[in-house]
Amino acid sequence: MKGAFRRALIIFRKDIKSEFRTRYVLNALLMFVLVTISIIRFAVGDEKIDDEILTGLLWIAVFFSASGGLSRTFVKEEEKETTSALKLSSYPAEVIGGKLIFNLALSFALNIFILILFVGIMDYDIKNAGAFLLIMILGNFGLVSASTIISAIISKANSKGTLYPVLSFPILLPLLITVINATKLACSGVELKYLTGDMQILISYDVVVTAVSLMLFKFVWED
């Protein structure tokens, strides 16, 4: 187990190094976030938007940036034909582990950027910051877990780009409904104890999706 985690970290470090050298995903995502938030800002103009609506817009930005970036993890290996070398050097669980850690790092970095822009440009007012952050972390973890295994599935298909939203929407729907609702409540200042129901759903979703991903990946990875 310890050895598997060590090797997952080796794959994660390789992906980070590759990403910083190629900017395969990073540049596209940063531009996507900037453009999305700029369009929202211009569309809104001087009007004061309700924080509930801003929460919805925040998750739209998070979801679409995830669909653009997280789905590339395995697609890149497949397109560059490096999958075979990886298959010949590691166990499937280590590969999905490494990719999951990479996507988590990418997603959290991106969401911090999105949040800074939302608070700075859109005057997004978060009244219960602790609960808000906790929900963002749980929501992101679920989003990343589901996106990573979906990325592995679509990397084998011919129409990779169109397949991601088709596959991810039904899988992510329960997560998105719960996380948007909980974020709205945290944003309006509701105390953490009133969010336990939503948090239980989010934790359950995260555990189930991550466990299923780890178990099923072997079958996706093997041709």
Added chain:
Amino acid sequence: MNSIRILCRDISKTFSGKSVFKNVNFELSDFQSLCITGRNGSGKSTLIKIISGLIHPSKGKIVYEIEGNELPKESWFEKTGLISPYINLYEELSGYENLDFFYRLRSRDDGKDKINGLLEAVGLKGKGNELLKNYSSGMKQRLKLAFSVLHDPDILVMDEPRMNLDSAGIEIMNEIALRQKERGMLIIATNDEEDQRLCEKFLNIQDFVN
């Protein structure tokens, strides 16, 4: 080293309902070598992929036996080294970084000496810090040779190994193949007569094509 055996029993492969080959059988033990021949498109690479565990056969079974015990398929990679045209290493990493990454996935120590030794052995001394995207196709093939023997595999599988290699590169490839025969098992898919001379057993894949 543990005694190792490959048993290939009635292997068939079909793609989209079209048969590539049917009922391939062979058996290979330590210090034995097998040459797979056949015209282009006859399924040599497909059989190589099945042997190295990259794809499943449509029918039949292939077994890796260590000391008489069947090795689980997901552990085959620990025993196998593969060089083939369809394996790519990471273009955005240097030659050294590529070998270091794959070495660390298999071993706990840093492997610096081993990697530098291999880079020298395949004629890439002094080129290890260059990014792979700046390598010529011959240099990439040499690096793939180093990748295939990085973990001293019991079974070395070579698919068209002399592709893109110059005469010095072919000599290095021959040395690696001969060394492998002394320490384990060698499987080569080729139509090149010189490469065929490296092997004792032969399998013409066309005998198993419809």
